[in-house]
Each structure stands twice: as C-alpha cells, then as structure tokens.
Amino acid sequence: MTTVSSPLNIRKAAPADAAAIWSIIGPTIRAGETYALPREMTEQQALDYWLADDRETFVAEAGREILGTYYIRANQQGGGRHVCNCGYMAAASAIGRGVARAMCGHSLDRARKAGFRAMQFNLVVSTNERAVRLWRGMGFEIVGRLPGAFQHPARGFVDALVMYRTL
Amino acid sequence: MTTVSSPLNIRKAAPADAAAIWSIIGPTIRAGETYALPREMTEQQALDYWLADDRETFVAEAGREILGTYYIRANQQGGGRHVCNCGYMAAASAIGRGVARAMCGHSLDRARKAGFRAMQFNLVVSTNERAVRLWRGMGFEIVGRLPGAFQHPARGFVDALVMYRTL
Numbered sequence: 001m002t003t004v005s006s007p008l009n010i011r012k013a014a015p016a017d018a019a020a021i022w023s024i025i026g027p028t029i030r031a032g033e034t035y036a037l038p039r040e041m042t043e044q045q046a047l048d049y050w051l052a053d054d055r056e057t058f059v060a061e062a063g064r065e066i067l068g069t070y071y072i073r074a075n076q077q078g079g080g081r082h083v084c085n086c087g088y089m090a091a092a093s094a095i096g097r098g099v100a101r102a103m104c105g106h107s108l109d110r111a112r113k114a115g116f117r118a119m120q121f122n123l124v125v126s127t128n129e130r131a132v133r134l135w136r137g138m139g140f141e142i143v144g145r146l147p148g149a150f151q152h153p154a155r156g157f158v159d160a161l162v163m164y165r166t167l
Numbered sequence: 168m169t170t171v172s173s174p175l176n177i178r179k180a181a182p183a184d185a186a187a188i189w190s191i192i193g194p195t196i197r198a199g200e201t202y203a204l205p206r207e208m209t210e211q212q213a214l215d216y217w218l219a220d221d222r223e224t225f226v227a228e229a230g231r232e233i234l235g236t237y238y239i240r241a242n243q244q245g246g247g248r249h250v251c252n253c254g255y256m257a258a259a260s261a262i263g264r265g266v267a268r269a270m271c272g273h274s275l276d277r278a279r280k281a282g283f284r285a286m287q288f289n290l291v292v293s294t295n296e297r298a299v300r301l302w303r304g305m306g307f308e309i310v311g312r313l314p315g316a317f318q319h320p321a322r323g324f325v326d327a328l329v330m331y332r333t334l
Contacts, residue, residue: 029245032245032246033246035245035246036243036244036245036246036247036248037244037245038244038245038248039245076203076289076290076316077203077204077205078196078199078202078203078204078205078206079199079200079202079203079292079317079318079319079320080203080290080316080317080318080327081203081205082318082324083313083316117315117324118313118314118315118316120313120316122243122289123243123247125246143311143312143313143314143329144310144311144312144313144329145310145311146250146285146287146310146311146329146331147285147310147331147333148284148285148333149243149247149250149285149287149331150246150247151246151247151249152246153246157249157284160247162310162311162313162329164313164314164316166314166315
C-alpha cells in the first residue's frame with residue numbers, strides 16, 4: 001500500500017509509465033494556467049512532448065504511486081547548450097507534499113552531472129505564485145519579466161517571468 | 168544588374184531560394200557569434216531549421232540578389248502563442264545597408280497582420296552591439312539578462328538578453 005509517508009524515489013521514466021504520466025500532465029495541460037501548451041493536446045501529443053528525444057524524463061514515486069514527473073533538456077543549441085531547461089508537474093493529490101521541490105533538487109544534481117552550467121525557466125506564469133516562491137527558494141532569480149506574455153484562461157493576459165540560476 | 172541602390176523587396180521564401188539562403192545563414196552559423204545554433208550544422212540541417220513548418224520564412228532582395236532572410240513563428244504554444252519570435256540574418260556584404268532594419272519592420276507588420284500581440288527575442292547575444300542597438304531603435308526593450316548564457320567562440324561565456332515589444 002502507498003502511504004503519504006513513503007519516501008519519494010525519483011527515477012528515469014519508462015514506457016510503462018505513460019498512463020501514470022498522462023494522469024499527471026493531462027489535468028495541468030487541460031487547465032492551461034501554468035504551462036504554455038495547447039489545452040486541447042491529445043494524450044499522445046502530450047506524451048510525445050513530455051517524453052521527446054531531446055530530453056530526459058523522470059518520475060517521482062512514493063511506493064508504487066507516481067506523484068510527479070519532470071524533464072530536463074538543453075534550453076538552446078550551439079553557444080547556448082550549456083544552459084538547461086526543466087518542466088515539472090506534480091499530481092494534484094500531492095500538492096504541498098514537497099514533490100516539486102524534490103524533483104527540482106534532483107534536476108539540479110542531474111544538470112550538474114550532465115555538465116550544464118545553468119538552468120533557465122523560460123516562462124513562469126506570474127500568477128503561479130506557489131511556483132515562483134518555490135523556485136526562488138531553490139536559488140533561482142527572476143532575471144526577466146515578459147509583459148502580458150501568457151494568456152491565463154481566467155485572468156487574461158498576465159506577465160510571465162524568466163527565472164535562472166547558475167549551477 | 169543589381170546595384171546598391173536597388174529598392175529592397177521582401178517576399179516569402181521559395182524552394183528555389185535555398186542556395187541563396189544558405190549563402191547567408193551558413194557563414195553566420197559557422198561563426199557562432201550571434202545565434203545559438205550548432206556551428207557544425209550541415210547545409211541541409213540549417214535549411215530544415217530556417218524553413219521549418221512551424222514558421223514563415225522571407226527573403227529580402229535587391230534586384231535579383233538576396234541580401235537577407237528572416238523567419239517568424241509563434242514563440243510558445245497554448246497560452247503563449249500570441250507572442251511571436253523572429254530570426255534575421257543579412258549577407259555580410261550588405262551590413263550597414265539597412266537590410267536587417269527593413270526585415271524587422273516587415274516582420275512587425277507581418278506579426279500584427281497575423282494577430283500576434285508581442286514579439287520576443289529569446290537570446291540576443293550581449294556582445295552583438297549592433298543588433299542590440301538596432302532592436303532598441305525598433306522599439307524593443309531589454310526585459311531580461313541571462314548571465315553567461317551564451318558561449319562566444321572568442322569571448323567565452325557572455326550574457327544574453329531577452330528583448331520584447333508589444334505590437
């Protein structure tokens with residue numbers, strides 16, 4: 001049985017995780033409040049994106065229950081390939097349980113081991129205050145503000161933040 | 168005969184323009200000083216990128232000589248799809264002749280017609296002072312600074328700028 005107190009294990013995603021990953025990323029994509037992805041994406045399109053060849057994808061599990069997933073990839077090519085980018089999503093049922101924080105910590109380690117020198121979030125929706133607070137606590141700085149760059153389904157055009165930290 | 172004073176005509180790129188486009192983008196990619204693209208890209212890889220399905224690509228010609236090329240695309244999907252992104256390259260022989268400025272002006276018109284609400288440059292290399300000055304003159308603001316986000320072949324790790332303007 002999975003319990004709230006099971007320790008979190010973060011491992012590479014496997015093909016068999018697809019349904020569990022969709023159960024996490026699907027609701028976030030459909031809500032359209034935090035990621036610049038089409039709300040109408042199909043399950044296959046979403047999985048193709050989240051598990052694309054240009055990134056490594058991980059899952060965070062407690063016991064046998066997958067509570068979160070993240071990817072890490074180079075943010076740019078060529079002269080920009082030493083900066084990585086990540087996307088993290090946690091199950092709604094796991095909000096407040098430290099899953100995103102644990103995944104971010106894992107990704108920072110992974111990034112250093114992979115030789116990246118910095119991590120960049122290109123579009124943190126400014127109304128996603130929980131995320132902004134968390135990333136700041138993880139050492140990221142707001143290095144840019146993009147006026148009205150995100151259309152929030154309820155709040156309309158809101159600013160997006162560029163967040164960055166060296167490794 | 169093409170003369171320096173020929174008026175610049177900007178039109179959609181056609182398949183027959185591939186060689187001329189490569190003659191412009193190839194040296195810029197090989198130099199690796201201004202674009203975050205792999206310096207070792209093949210001609211085909213570069214053209215596949217520059218003419219990809221997710222963007223519209225234009226050429227600027229004086230008489231029958233192509234002096235510059237640019238693309239316009241959505242910078243993000245979903246809630247971010249109202250912000251566009253462009254990349255511009257001019258022939259080395261045309262530097263200082265206003266080709267980049269003309270292409271930028273054309274792209275701003277194109278962006279408005281296509282319904283975009285803003286234009287964003289994600290990674291303007293800070294040492295590319297001519298470009299920074301030009302984009303500022305075209306109404307872009309520096310909204311972010313990414314510390315050491317670009318590895319310049321001669322100057323090492325230099326800052327990159329995020330530039331943005333509403334339309």
